[in-house]
Amino acid sequence: xxxxxxxxxxxxxxxxxxxxxxALIVEKGYEAITVQDILDRADVxxxxxxxxxxxxxxxxxxxxxxxxxxxEEQQQAILESRRTGKAPAVNLILELFRHIGxxxxxxxxxxxxxxxxxxxxxxxxYLYNLLIEPLTALIKNRKSFSVPIEITTHYLVxxxxxLMTWWLDNNMPYSAEKMDEIFRVLTTPCxxxxxxxxxxxxxxxxxxxxxxxxxxxxxxxxIDIDCCPDK
Amino acid sequence: xxxxxxxxxxxxxxxxxxxxxxALIVEKGYEAITVQDILDRADVxxxxxxxxxxxxxxxxxxxxxxxxxxxEEQQQAILESRRTGKAPAVNLILELFRHIGxxxxxxxxxxxxxxxxxxxxxxxxYLYNLLIEPLTALIKNRKSFSVPIEITTHYLVxxxxxLMTWWLDNNMPYSAEKMDEIFRVLTTPCxxxxxxxxxxxxxxxxxxxxxxxxxxxxxxxxIDIDCCPDK
DNA sequence: TATTTTATCGAACACAATGTTCCATAACGA
DNA sequence: TCGTTATGGAACATTGTGTTCGATAAAATA
Numbered sequence: 001x002x003x004x005x006x007x008x009x010x011x012x013x014x015x016x017x018x019x020x021x022x023a024l025i026v027e028k029g030y031e032a033i034t035v036q037d038i039l040d041r042a043d044v045x046x047x048x049x050x051x052x053x054x055x056x057x058x059x060x061x062x063x064x065x066x067x068x069x070x071x072e073e074q075q076q077a078i079l080e081s082r083r084t085g086k087a088p089a090v091n092l093i094l095e096l097f098r099h100i101g102x103x104x105x106x107x108x109x110x111x112x113x114x115x116x117x118x119x120x121x122x123x124x125x126y127l128y129n130l131l132i133e134p135l136t137a138l139i140k141n142r143k144s145f146s147v148p149i150e151i152t153t154h155y156l157v158x159x160x161x162x163l164m165t166w167w168l169d170n171n172m173p174y175s176a177e178k179m180d181e182i183f184r185v186l187t188t189p190c191x192x193x194x195x196x197x198x199x200x201x202x203x204x205x206x207x208x209x210x211x212x213x214x215x216x217x218x219x220x221x222x223i224d225i226d227c228c229p230d231k
Numbered sequence: 232x233x234x235x236x237x238x239x240x241x242x243x244x245x246x247x248x249x250x251x252x253x254a255l256i257v258e259k260g261y262e263a264i265t266v267q268d269i270l271d272r273a274d275v276x277x278x279x280x281x282x283x284x285x286x287x288x289x290x291x292x293x294x295x296x297x298x299x300x301x302x303e304e305q306q307q308a309i310l311e312s313r314r315t316g317k318a319p320a321v322n323l324i325l326e327l328f329r330h331i332g333x334x335x336x337x338x339x340x341x342x343x344x345x346x347x348x349x350x351x352x353x354x355x356x357y358l359y360n361l362l363i364e365p366l367t368a369l370i371k372n373r374k375s376f377s378v379p380i381e382i383t384t385h386y387l388v389x390x391x392x393x394l395m396t397w398w399l400d401n402n403m404p405y406s407a408e409k410m411d412e413i414f415r416v417l418t419t420p421c422x423x424x425x426x427x428x429x430x431x432x433x434x435x436x437x438x439x440x441x442x443x444x445x446x447x448x449x450x451x452x453x454i455d456i457d458c459c460p461d462k
Numbered sequence: 463t464a465t466t467t468t469a470t471c472g473a474a475c476a477c478a479a480t481g482t483t484c485c486a487t488a489a490c491g492a
Numbered sequence: 493t494c495g496t497t498a499t500g501g502a503a504c505a506t507t508g509t510g511t512t513c514g515a516t517a518a519a520a521t522a
Contacts, residue, residue, distance in 0.1 A: 007490065009498050034479060045500040050481065117348040147413050151397060155417055158393030159386060166385050182378050186386055189420030238519065240469050265508060276471040281510060 014052060016042040018063050021056075025109035030060065057118060064110055064119055068126070071099045092130075093160065093183055097176035100164060108168045120161060127157045139195050147194040159187055245283060247273040249294050252287075256340040261291065288349060291341075295350055298337065299357070302330045323361075324391065324414055328407035331395060339399040351392060358388045370426050378425040386425075390418055 020041035024033045035056060039046055053059045075095060081087045100107045110119050132153050139149060147155075163183055167174070174182070251272035255264045266287060270277055284290045306326060312318045331338050341350050363384050370376050376383075394414055398405070405413070 005491085007498070009489065013499080035481090036479075047482080047484090047501080048499055051498075055480085146416055151394070151413060152417070154397050155390060155393055158389055162386055162389030162393075163382070166382060182382060185377055185424050186383070186421045189424045190417045193416050193420045236520085238469070240517095240519065244470080266510090267508075278472080278511080278513090279470055282469075286509085 010052075013042075013044055013048060014062075016044060017049065017052070017059060018066070021059055021063060022106055022109055026105065030056075030109070060110070060119065061122070063106075064122065067103060067106060067110075071096075074099065091180065094176060094180040096160075097164070097167070097179045100168070101172060101176045104168060104172060107164075111165055111168060120165070124157055124161060127160060128153055131156060138191075152191070152194045155190070156187055159183070241283075244273075244275055244279060245293075247275060248280065248283070248290060249297070252290055252294060253337055253340075257336055260340065261287075291349070292353070294337075295341065295353065298334060302327075305330070322411065325407060325411040327391075328395070328398070328410045331399070332403060332407045335399060335403060338395075342396050342399050351396070355388055355392060358391060359384055362387060366422075369422075376426045383422070383425045386421070387418055390414070 017038060020038050021033070024037055024041060033056065035046075035049060038056070038059070039049060053062065075090070075092075078087065078090055078095070082090060111123065132149075135153050135156070136149055160183060163179060163186075167179055248269060251269050252264070255268055255272060264287065266277075266280060269287070269290070270280060284293065306321070306323075309318065309321055309326070313321060363380075366384050366387070367380060370380060391414060394410060394417075398410055
């Protein structure tokens with residue numbers, strides 16, 4: 001399972017090209033960038049670029065996957081420390097907002113208005129696969145669901161992404177915690193509406209009274225989701 | 232205010248180019264189309280194309296705006312007949328799904344790829360401006376709102392668009408009426424959650440009991456929205 | 463109908479960007 | 493040190509874009 005040592009030149013070239021791409025996206029937007037721009041900025045030869053990536057898109061995708069790996073490793077570490085120590089429960093959505101906030105310059109370049117739809121679609125698939133399983137498990141405790149599970153999941157992911165892009169495009173006027181709360185407020189009652197009520201009745205407090213009760217109950221389903229179960 | 236008579240040749244050329252673009256989008260997708268393709272299909276000269284449109288995008292946008300005009304005229308007619316006659320209330324969301332369903336071939340081609348991104352952004356702005364006013368009016372009857380109005384509107388529009396693209400991408404497995412209902416089920420409780428409760432209490436039935444009661448009450452705010460108030 | 467106006471055609475053109483090929487060279491790992 | 497290989501750089505074919513211009517055909521107008 002050990003990674004082979006990579007030739008210094010390869011990692012150096014890749015790093016230079018990634019850095020060049022990110023800087024250029026911030027400067028002039030992804031669409032306006034030409035391969036030549038990247039070559040000039042990174043100071044690498046034309047043939048070298050095509051030896052590594054088929055085109056501009058593949059370079060961007062590769063940059064993004066690096067971020068994803070970073071996030072997954074962080075989450076794995078947190079989950080690990082939760083199992084052994086006494087760390088608090090992991091809130092995947094909050095961690096996502098935090099992660100994006102930490103790398104907001106890159107994400108703004110990657111997922112904001114300036115970049116293509118490509119990455120957002122990638123993220124959509126990623127989050128969809130992340131949520132479809134726990135959500136499917138969730139409906140098993142429900143009496144009835146009026147909206148098909150695929151639509152609800154698609155809907156939830158789109159909602160999350162729309163909040164994320166809004167957050168980035170508007171220069172993050174709220175904290176990650178606040179955005180997490182907003183997401184919770186906006187989506188939790190939808191899950192309730194889409195999936196029906198719980199089979200086991202826990203009392204009236206989850207159906208009426210302060211909304212916090214039911215909100216928390218529903219939101220707890222987003223807690224401790226393993227973001228990379230295949231590892 | 233009368234429109235000047237347009238040279239027959241102009242309208243003919245434009246019509247040919249629009250038809251060619253639409254046919255080509257259905258065939259091979261917008262991204263893959265070159266200006267030359269359009270010229271060949273429409274059988275017009277290269278210089279003629281650039282005499283009318285700056286580029287491919289402008290032609291697509293012009294085509295799309297034709298669809299929008301069609302929709303708005305339909306809606307105006309319906310609203311008119313509602314004022315004079317005894318037509319039922321107008322449901323904007325439902326009408327939107329119907330309109331898209333009617334032109335699903337075009338919308339599906341348009342909403343899938345990167346070109347779709349341009350149109351989807353256009354649609355987003357359009358719907359945002361359509362909804363921001365009635366939603367702002369709505370919160371005036373509310374005691375408190377925990378989520379800023381801009382976020383909620385952005386969220387709602389994204390939700391609607393995500394349902395629309397899902398519908399198209401999955402070959403419209405449900406009727407427009409069903410999609411309208413799904414949208415209602417998914418979003419109505421969110422508005423409630425985001426905007427807080429009504430100032431005037433209408434009784435307990437809006438807070439507990441069958442969800443249909445409050446859902447209907449909230450959803451009624453989407454009824455009879457004039458989609459083109461500037462006319 | 464005769465005249466004027468103008469939209470179109472078609473070819474040629476400059477230009478920008480892509481992606482490939484080849485080979486000498488420099489940097490790398492062992 | 494030595495074999496390996498990533499890189500540099502230039503040349504090249506290719507594709508698509510957007511412009512120009514004069515001849516022509518088709519429209520509007522008188």
